[in-house]
Amino acid sequence: MTPAQETHPPALDVRGLVKEFHGREVVRAVDGLDLRVARGEVVAFLGPNGAGKTTTIDLALGLARPTAGTVRVLGQAPADAVAAGRVAAVMQTGGLLRDLTVGETVRLTAALFGTGHDVRASLERAGIADLERRRVGRCSGGQQQRLRFAMALVSEPDLLFLDEPTTGMDVMGRRDFWSAVRADAARGRTVVFATHYLDEAELYADRVVVVSRGRVVADGTAAQIKDAAGVRTLEDAFVRLTSAVGTSAGGAR
Numbered sequence: 001m002t003p004a005q006e007t008h009p010p011a012l013d014v015r016g017l018v019k020e021f022h023g024r025e026v027v028r029a030v031d032g033l034d035l036r037v038a039r040g041e042v043v044a045f046l047g048p049n050g051a052g053k054t055t056t057i058d059l060a061l062g063l064a065r066p067t068a069g070t071v072r073v074l075g076q077a078p079a080d081a082v083a084a085g086r087v088a089a090v091m092q093t094g095g096l097l098r099d100l101t102v103g104e105t106v107r108l109t110a111a112l113f114g115t116g117h118d119v120r121a122s123l124e125r126a127g128i129a130d131l132e133r134r135r136v137g138r139c140s141g142g143q144q145q146r147l148r149f150a151m152a153l154v155s156e157p158d159l160l161f162l163d164e165p166t167t168g169m170d171v172m173g174r175r176d177f178w179s180a181v182r183a184d185a186a187r188g189r190t191v192v193f194a195t196h197y198l199d200e201a202e203l204y205a206d207r208v209v210v211v212s213r214g215r216v217v218a219d220g221t222a223a224q225i226k227d228a229a230g231v232r233t234l235e236d237a238f239v240r241l242t243s244a245v246g247t248s249a250g251g252a253r
């Protein structure tokens, strides 16, 4: 490793990652996954149900321990990076108290990180400054997701994970959510998002990583992935890549 790489390790560095769940039978949710995300990249994480996306994100957030392999986040162990507020996440559900206002919710989150956090700036960047006094229970699903986004921004994390952040949102809700994320990412934040909406990957990601059965099966720009699969749409490429059994469908990287 060069000195420059040591001082600027990748935002996310996943090597040979394996995660098994041991119940009545053993489920290998992640099966030797390799992925490096450079700082400032916006990466879409695609894959069919059960491909291992959420498990990988959980491992990167230190919420679970790998069976084998390693995950480093900004050069640190995931739990340390989370505790330092350097990585944050927007999950699909949970984490909100309906009786608090939007402003109170973000202030409470800021208090967890100590003093000196700019609540107003987080609300503005998430596009919900005008909702500061609204009760959470009265916010739409899209507004609640932008609130989770504001909460995630409070610690000014270098890396943000979004796990299926727009599931169930209407078109305007999705559009407003992504315009807030894109505007924020343009300031240099690294974003990794899992989604089933392939249009979101094409519109908002610099790079697309397709996972199937716990492994990366394609990695590149949407255009590279379509070219490599010899098809015109990302949906066709996705179907081809994720239904190929026992082949190493070629990625663009």
Ligand SMILES: Nc1ncnc2c1ncn2[C@@H]1O[C@H](COP(=O)(O)OP(=O)(O)OP(=O)(O)O)[C@@H](O)[C@H]1O
Pocket: 021, 022, 023, 027, 028, 029, 047, 048, 049, 050, 051, 052, 053, 054, 055, 056
């Ligand atoms: N706690 C657990 N115990 C047992 N099996 C689990 C557990 N969590 C996940 N799995 C299994 O691991 C596999 C990967 O699940 P994961 O949620 O990571 O996939 P995903 O790509 O996020 O899927 P989706 O798109 O449906 O959210 C699935 O087969 C799932 O059933």
